[in-house]
Amino acid sequence: MAKVVLQLGELTCPSCMTKIQKAVSNQDGVSDVKVMFNAGKVKADIDEAKVSGEDLGKVITELGYEVKKIKTKEIA
């Protein structure tokens, strides 16, 4: 398991959160997704065997949002 933090470019609307939340949550191997509009961050727990931080970055980019930085940290 790992914790991934994606730093996004500026989000223009609070409703963007709902879209990102749904799209990221729908990915296999992802749990506990938090989209932080004010901080412009997405946090999620991932099963690295199934999905990577980069995969989530791609999903968000496809929705039309810029991903600036992806940080993955192993958790027990």
Next chain:
Amino acid sequence: MKFNIWVQKNQNKMTAAIAILIVISFIGKFANLPMVETPAMILASIIGAIPVFLHAFTALINKVISIELLVTIAVIGAFVIGEYEESAIVTFLFLFGSYLEQRTLQKTRSSVKNLTQMAPTTAELVDEDGSVSTVDVDDLDEGDHVIVKPGGQIPVDGKIIEGKGYMNEASITGESTPVEKSIGDKVFAGSLTDNGTITVETTSVGEDTTFGKIIELVEEAQDSQSPAARFIDKFATYYTPAVLIIGILVWVFTRDFPLAITVLVLGCPGALVIGAPVSNVAGIGNGAKNGILMKGGNAVNSFAKVDTLVLDKTGTLTTGKMSVTGLDHFGDDKNADMALLSAVEGTSDHPLGTAINKYITDQGITETKDLPELDTVKGQGLQSNDSRILVGNERLMKHNGVTISDDARKVIDTKMNNGDSIVLMAVDSELKLVVGVNDQLRSDAFEGLTAIKNAGIKRVVMLTGDNKVAAQHVADRLPVDEVHAELLPEQKVDFVKKFKEEGHKVAFVGDGINDSPSLATADIGIGMGSGTDVAIETADVVLVKSSFDALAHSYILAKKTVANTQENIIIAVGTVALLLLGLLVGVIHMASGMFVHEFSILVVIFNAMRLLRLKSFKKSPKLDVNQVKTA
């Protein structure tokens, strides 16, 4: 989806282009140039529809019916029936509204941004060979040594291993008065050295530092929803499709297409969706600036409803620091007896002993050197092997047959009535010294508790493990309604449970370590810590700046935040109601409806921003981002 990102990035420029095209079109209209007027409006509509359509589309593929979908349908509808002016102005107002919303929201988010900007990014790492190199804080590990020069920012949490100086810990505690620190003292990432060069051994870096945790907590808290926001979010998911259906029904029954699409525009739940979260963000943001961490909308909401405030005594209402209130002598050589007492107390690390030792040393009296061996008598004090010297409470004296004269009795009783703890010293069965020691009341406790009661707390209860006399003495000097003394931690929990069962909303204020069970049991646990991990993690509200000003401010802030949320909901719902009324009487059209909508969004944002300006009832120090930038 590069186009999508391009549009997202250039949305504001596109909005400006639409504005220019609309102006050109109006010029064409007044100059009677139909060749300019209509194409400019058509172009403006198309450019404006692109970002709105893209937002609507990406939402729809994620099964979300968004506001943008309503606007897209309305714009396409207006376009189809040839109302190019309407379609262009509606998209412009919608996008311009988003721009203004974005700009003003940035202000409410500024507290988090300021905090983030204050986070250190680089460190001066001391290598094994003693050379110093500048590295990114992310590259540091536990145990690394970093050097911080005067005016520099401490990059990690750690312990000073060399040097000393004054630290400004405003970013952690909100308190800008510098604190002197030397070898062995803990320092926090984000604080500044006012003077002195120090070498720090790293204990934690980045997100694991106290400062990192504060930032993370504020970020998460600002985005966590209050119950009102959650309700509105749920409501909006049904509300938007409902507006869509109503629009269709209006068209089916009236065959009035312009009316149907006007209903779609008017039904946009913009202010309703943003009203509650923006109050939350502003309220929590104000707290963060004042050294108050409120863990999310739920905490704010529950705190605002609290009517019973339960406090621990030692370390909360009192400073937890003992000091001598008076020393009375009954022998011949006062100085020699004081020196002996100081020497005996010097062997113990009991808080009473430390206070006495400090008091005697401050009088300029030095300890006697030839001290016999001492034994500890549990619960009574200390005595020498031969029982010649006795230092402790009355029980110790009685056990050893020391007589207490009438004069000494009077002194002891007076001190006890003052709530002092008593320490006696006898030599050769003769009472020599009577010392009163007291825990200092926090200087701001009275004012803070008075302010919090004025703000709506009905009952202030003090729970303490200390003796009844000392507890009552503290309570007598404060606006405390109830005192329960000589309690074990589990008995404190029982009291909190009892108050809750009686139907009260209970907040418990403690130092976050010994009081964890009570903090967890209460509706709201308030940690009066000084930036410690435990305090940050266990409580719902953390007062990093451990003061009663902060306690009162946090309660007033929670109440104002909840009231502000309610005001915003009223503004939002009221706007939709007025717009529908305006539509019925024929004074509202598509573009004017959109204008009023966008205006109402700005009104709720500006209303929330009032929370950012809420000052402590006493002026409290603020975090100053410029201080970091210039350091």
